[in-house]
Amino acid sequence: MNHSIFNRLLAAGIAAATFLFAGGSIQAAGFEGEVLDEAGVPIVGAMVTARFNLPFQERTVFTDDRGHYQLPGVPPDTQYMMRVRRIGWHDIRSVAHETPSAGFTHLDFAMQRHTDPAEVAAQLPANHWYELLLNELDTEQDREQFVRQCTYCHQQGNAATRLQRDEAEWDKILALMARMGAGLDEDLRKRIPALFNKAYDPATAVPALTKGWQEPGFAPPPSEKVRRAIIDEFQLGGRSSMQHDMIVHPSGHIYSVDMTTDTLFRMDPSVPGGQREWFSIPREDVPLGGSMGSGALPSNSEMHVGPHSLQVDLDGAVWITLATGNRLAKFDPTDSSFTIEPLPGGIYPHTLRIDSKNRVWYTIAGSNHVGMYDPKSGQHETIRVPARSFGEAVMLRMLPAFIWLSQYVDLSGLRGGGGEGGGPVPYGIDIAPNGDIWFSQLNAHRIGRIDPETFELTMIDTPFKAPRRIRFDSKGNLWIPGFSSNVLARFDPATEEFELFELPIKPVGTETPYALNVDLKTDTVWICGTNSDTLLAFNTQTEEFTVYPLPTRVTYTRDIDFDEHGGVWTSNSNVPAWQIETGIPRVVRLTPAPIQAVEVSGGQ
């Protein structure tokens, strides 16, 4: 591509960004300048972030190969805090910068090299540290078990989890985590405290992580394509929040469920900074903790019904699974009212989808079911999914009795269990273009198909571990992330064949892809880089990955959605929230390089 075409495309992109604030009455402004080192050498791939408003929005762009950045499309006459970040250099934080009424404020930055390798190691995403621990695990069984069980809710290897602790403290933490549903088998649980302490010993960890840190190849900048992306982050909720899932509504609003405060958030991203509203989901008579009791709740939790996932139906209503309330909720955006639908059976309704008949299909993780609710007829179906063995099937049928018994007898030894324990856990669900219902069983390493009319079931083993949140592309291929196996899988329902693609996150094998979604305009598969603070794009035609680094440390993502402008949305739902840099969750919009949007609209 010659430079003039590129410049025109870039200008078109910036113009588009200028009008990201819909309504047209607000003239956008911005910042531009150079990021250089102390010797005046351009720093390529630095993240330049402008924060404004409270609750804040942050917009981040990257420097190009000349060290130049241009941060467009933010409100004029507004005060900003600027941050410049690049691994290997000290962060720059600078306050009280103001945008003009129109156009760009020129702002240059001079970065200072780190001299202490420990500070460089501290800048690395969690997955780099995580590799040190994984290297201590001798068998694939131990590795897979640890990855699947111990990254359910938060990253491994971030600053809060890569600590050395005395073994008694580790033991208490592991016991607490087991009560929260993440159990290791007895043998690994005994060994893991010493392995944590060995892996995260700064005396060995820092040299291992920073080998060659003063050489040019260390922490290379992202590609030119990636550096033309714009990333927006909107603070949402508070320090006790868990923004589990979010969606983009056809109206353009962002809806997000805060699981630990029983709140539905709505944000209008067309308003500068994002206009936020929140709606308390009716708790009715559900006690704190709901069906989980309060035996293992986060300490700052206000979770009764536990809103988990959400989808928009054909009429524009938002349906929500209330995981600990064992209910569905319907939110009507026209009058902001909720309707609560109790469920006839099952424990822990999880992920949901809406079919072409406006029926709600949802996995029921705790009791190994898939549910269906038809709001038009009032019909409920609770479909029992096959267990892995006769014994497990009996256990699952006795689950309500166990819950009752646990008030009299300690049954904690039956919980979690690690290894292949912990129940099969129906997890992701999606609806094929032909109407079939497909779902995954996380711990059973299987996917299943349900005939939407006869409810007949077919189960298929996956050739990789831990299939999590699944999606179909426009051609009917099912895409599956392997949470503990570092793969993206393509499954053809017609031939029942799988094709696996190893995720390219470095160090290889340290990613935990929680979810993915397919942009049906391009069939690009977007994948959560849950343990590496990234989003990954997979071009299904060229079969190439593109890795987009995200600016906030500890960005733990669980779902992805798309807006009509090409924005890719996700939320940071690390639990506990205090592990997140700044301690408060965000919803995130990644706007890929404008050239992509131009190419797509050009029909290529």
Add this chain to the structure above:
Amino acid sequence: MMGRLLATALLTMLVCGCAKPPTSDEQLAAVQAESVNLANSLRGQVQREQSAVVIRLAFGPEADLDLYVTDPLLDTVYFARHESRTGGVISDDVRCDSVGPRVEEVRFANLWPGRYRVGIDFPRRCDGERAPAPAAYAISVNANGAIYSANGVVDLQYFEVVVLEFDVEEGES
């Protein structure tokens, strides 16, 4: 694995078929009385504090209890998070094998106005048994001179998320 689970489950159902609570009224009354004693002992420790907010949890040798304090910014200090962003700091974790007073303490050097939440977890019995049994506790709070207290019982493997909540007003002195 499943066989073991099934056997455990069936045995449990046989043993507990009558669903008799393992703690009699007399035992419960004794534990509650012990919680009053713990509260009295904490009351004797209330003094002029150097820190703005001090929360103490006292418990007996039969249990390992854990103190959780959530501050007005909804940040929590507990045995695995030794210091919060607001400067709340927890003392050493008191476990079954700890020597000395069985008191855990969280201190905030500076006053943050707003609501504080105190929770208690009971992860294990010190006799190694796994059958449910209540344990006594007492809480005392000195919040910039205002005194709050609570006492009672908590069950094994049960996290009492809210034992006590108190508010500190802005500018309170």
